[in-house]
Amino acid sequence: MAPAPNPHPPTSPRRARLSRDLVLSTALALVDAEGLDALTMRRLGHELQRDPMSLYRYASNRAALLDGVSEMVLNELAIFPDDPDWQAQLRKIAHDLRLLALRHPNVVPLLVTRPLSTPLGMRPLGTLRPLEQILALLIDAGFTPASALHVYRAYYGFLYGHILNELQEYIVDPDENEAILRLGLHRLPAKDFPHLRALGPVLADYDGDAELDQGLSILLAGLATQLATPHARAIQQP
Amino acid sequence: MAPAPNPHPPTSPRRARLSRDLVLSTALALVDAEGLDALTMRRLGHELQRDPMSLYRYASNRAALLDGVSEMVLNELAIFPDDPDWQAQLRKIAHDLRLLALRHPNVVPLLVTRPLSTPLGMRPLGTLRPLEQILALLIDAGFTPASALHVYRAYYGFLYGHILNELQEYIVDPDENEAILRLGLHRLPAKDFPHLRALGPVLADYDGDAELDQGLSILLAGLATQLATPHARAIQQP
DNA sequence: ACAACTTCTCTACACCGTAGACTGTACATG
DNA sequence: CATGTACAGTCTACGGTGTAGAGAAGTTGT
Numbered sequence: 296m297a298p299a300p301n302p303h304p305p306t307s308p309r310r311a312r313l314s315r316d317l318v319l320s321t322a323l324a325l326v327d328a329e330g331l332d333a334l335t336m337r338r339l340g341h342e343l344q345r346d347p348m349s350l351y352r353y354a355s356n357r358a359a360l361l362d363g364v365s366e367m368v369l370n371e372l373a374i375f376p377d378d379p380d381w382q383a384q385l386r387k388i389a390h391d392l393r394l395l396a397l398r399h400p401n402v403v404p405l406l407v408t409r410p411l412s413t414p415l416g417m418r419p420l421g422t423l424r425p426l427e428q429i430l431a432l433l434i435d436a437g438f439t440p441a442s443a444l445h446v447y448r449a450y451y452g453f454l455y456g457h458i459l460n461e462l463q464e465y466i467v468d469p470d471e472n473e474a475i476l477r478l479g480l481h482r483l484p485a486k487d488f489p490h491l492r493a494l495g496p497v498l499a500d501y502d503g504d505a506e507l508d509q510g511l512s513i514l515l516a517g518l519a520t521q522l523a524t525p526h527a528r529a530i531q532q533p
Numbered sequence: 534m535a536p537a538p539n540p541h542p543p544t545s546p547r548r549a550r551l552s553r554d555l556v557l558s559t560a561l562a563l564v565d566a567e568g569l570d571a572l573t574m575r576r577l578g579h580e581l582q583r584d585p586m587s588l589y590r591y592a593s594n595r596a597a598l599l600d601g602v603s604e605m606v607l608n609e610l611a612i613f614p615d616d617p618d619w620q621a622q623l624r625k626i627a628h629d630l631r632l633l634a635l636r637h638p639n640v641v642p643l644l645v646t647r648p649l650s651t652p653l654g655m656r657p658l659g660t661l662r663p664l665e666q667i668l669a670l671l672i673d674a675g676f677t678p679a680s681a682l683h684v685y686r687a688y689y690g691f692l693y694g695h696i697l698n699e700l701q702e703y704i705v706d707p708d709e710n711e712a713i714l715r716l717g718l719h720r721l722p723a724k725d726f727p728h729l730r731a732l733g734p735v736l737a738d739y740d741g742d743a744e745l746d747q748g749l750s751i752l753l754a755g756l757a758t759q760l761a762t763p764h765a766r767a768i769q770q771p
Numbered sequence: 772a773c774a775a776c777t778t779c780t781c782t783a784c785a786c787c788g789t790a791g792a793c794t795g796t797a798c799a800t801g
Numbered sequence: 802c803a804t805g806t807a808c809a810g811t812c813t814a815c816g817g818t819g820t821a822g823a824g825a826a827g828t829t830g831t
Contacts, residue, residue: 313809336788348789349810357788404646410701411642415736416717423721423729430728440728441735448698449748456694460686463648479654483661490668490678491661497679498653510687513755551778574819584780586820595819 310344315353318343319363326364326401334360362413365405366421371395374428381436382515388429389454389511393503396458403462407455426451437522446518453514454507461503551583553591557601564602564639572598600651603643604659609633612666619674620753626667627692627749631741634696641700645693664689675760684756691752692745699741 311317321342326334336357340347354360372391378384396403410418426447433443480495549555559580564572574595578585592598610629616622634641648656664685671681718733 335786337786345809346811348812351789352809400649404642404649407645407697408642411638411697414717415702416715416720420721420725423726427726427729430732434728440732443728444732444735445744445747448695448744449751452694452698452748453691453752454694455697456690456692457686459645459649459693460690464653479652482654483658487658488661488665490672490681491665494668494678494682497682506683506686509683510690513687513752514691517751517755573817575817586781587779589820590778 313343313345313349313353315363318350318353319360319367322360323364323367323399323402327399330401331404334364336360358409361405362409362419362422364402365409366419368395368399368402368406369425370421372425374425374432376428376431376435378432381432382519384432385429385450385515386508386511388425389450389457389507390504392454393458393461393507396462397465397503400462400465403458407459442521446521449514449518453510457503457507457510461501461506464498464501465503551581551587551591553601556581556588556591557598557605560598561602561605561637561640565637568639569642572602574598596647599643600647600657600660602640603647604657606633606637606640606644607663608659610663612663612670614666614669614673616670619670620757622670623667623688623753624746624749626663627688627695627745628742630692631696631699631745634700635703635741638700638703641696645697680759684759687752687756691748695741695745695748699739699744702736702739703741 318339322334322339325339325342336347336350339360340350343350350360354363372388372395374388375384396406410422415423429447429451430440430443433446434440438446480492480498483492485492556577560572560577563577563580574585574588577598578588581588588598592601610626610633612626613622634644648660653661667685667689668678668681671684672678676684715733715737718730718736721730723730
């Protein structure tokens with residue numbers, strides 16, 4: 296008769312003490328590996344060899360858990376608000392964020408979707424850091440605070456849009472990518488989608504990096520003119 | 534002893550025959566009214582006074598149901614690929630899509646997120662229609678098919694990004710909007726978020742329409758130069 | 772009248788998030 | 802050493818979810 300089945304489980308060395316960081320990074324790993332749906336409280340508990348209920352010490356909700364994962368991912372993004380060349384810095388941030396998204400594609404829906412159900416001021420602070428730092432960058436560069444906000448919106452909007460676009464066309468294993476893509480396109484009725492079907496080959500090799508950079512060039516050129524003319528400032532203090 | 538409790542329920546006049554359209558539009562109404570989480574098979578069944586299982590005749594999945602709702606919303610978007618003034622048409626589409634998003638804010642996460650888990654060729658056809666039609670518009674305007682695709686990407690990326698941005702700052706009831714927003718901002722540590730906090734008032738009155746239009750101007754100006762120079766064509770056939 | 776087909780319902784299962792009460796351990800204090 | 806207190810982790814249970822599979826009811830063609 297063994298009264299306590301596992302007093303000192305000798306064969307499980309990795310049963311470290313829980314911590315918010317451990318919980319969140321395990322959650323992130325799980326999402327990266329198996330997608331958002333795999334991240335259930337029960338599954339995560341199993342992964343950490345703990346009762347699912349113990350997780351509620353470190354995230355009061357499943358929603359909060361998801362927010363935590365977003366935050367953790369965004370923390371990988373480094374921003375240097377003191378860079379004197381604001382355009383170069385914005386370019387760098389954009390490419391970094393793009394790579395981040397490609398590294399954690401399953402998290403992107405969270406990044407994009409969670410803020411929609413959380414008023415700005417109530418978001419996890421880590422999520423707002425990029426916004427604050429980019430504002431700082433722009434204001435340092437000479438923009439009015441108000442017009443810095445406008446520039447941020449145009450810039451970040453474009454950036455998120457690009458990332459979504461690119462991910463929408465990518466996703467599948469790069470190996471079968473072209474095959475599957477073509478297969479998919481072949482399904483389209485030729486009558487209704489002539490252009491789309493014809494573009495199969497072009498769709499297949501999408502150089503997201505180049506495309507992003509080109510878009511940024513257009514946008515930054517346009518935005519820089521706002522800095523040159525005092526036009527923007529006129530809005531704030533006429 | 535009532536053997537059949539409800540042979541001809543006389544008090545429910547609206548028990549029409551089901552159809553995919555009825556199912557989807559009821560689903561959309563439900564999402565609009567109570568959000569995405571309210572759209573469960575059981576709830577929708579209840580709404581239609583049918584057993585939840587009957588829905589599987591018209592959408593083989595919950596995921597397929599969501600796709601159907603996206604499709605239904607996108608069908609509200611009218612595009613005129615024959616418009617000779619492509620820039621004006623792109624502007625119009627952008628504003629229309631923005632209004633569509635504001636009319637169905639709860640559906641936006643679907644619009645943005647579902648394609649991420651569906652290879653392009655496998656999406657509901659209604660979802661691809663805008664892409665095809667915009668390509669047609671651009672090609673008619675003189676763009677190479679390949680560069681039309683690039684223009685589409687820059688344009689649609691920017692557009693989606695803007696919509697996400699705007700919705701992220703809006704969401705709450707316009708009444709309490711400013712109050713809640715300020716309250717939220719007040720929560721931020723002044724030390725770490727000076728710029729963001731200072732921008733409270735500016736954040737509160739966001740003229741999304743103007744902002745979108747301004748961004749479009751920048752972008753379209755940039756894109757038009759590609760049409761002028763044969764630069765883009767050089768990429769395809771050197 | 773019968774049969775074939777479609778539409779809708781019933782039952783059941785495995786899984787989900789999480790409330791609430793509980794156990795066990797760690798440590799500060801007497 | 803004893804004891805109180807805080808905290809970490811657990812257990813059980815409840816109401817909800819999507820959906821497989823078999824069956825009932827309704828509709829239509831002959």
